[in-house]
Amino acid sequence: MYVAPLNTDHLLSEAEKENLYLKLVAQIIKDFNLANEGVDFPLNISPNQLKIELHEKIYRMIQYKFAEYLNLLYIIDVPENEIKQLDGSDIVELAGQVSFLILKREWQKVWFRNYYQ
Secondary structure: OOOOOOOOOHHHHHHHHOOHHHHHHHHHHHHHHHHOOOOOOOOOOOHHHHHHHHHHHHHHHHHHHHHHHHHHHHOOOOOOHHHHHOOOOOHHHHHHHHHHHHHHHHHHHHHHHHHOO
């Protein structure tokens, strides 16, 4: 049964444990490309490096490409109510929280596709 992860590290370790980490990375790359915000993560990127690079990408998008950032959230289908609950006073912290929400939604897509195929 699907259990929503509590944090990024838990999510990434769960993805590795279920041998779905590569599919998670591929899904992230696919959705970023759909939003015309290509990311060049290699499929063999380490979980820690993925976490860092995703955080940096989201931070830069919030700072310099806000409309594209909103479009990305729409394409990935991050729940709007979860975004609205975040505190935007510290952009670095906000980027980390949004990165987790993105990972959580992408993991949900990968997990359900794998479980129900």
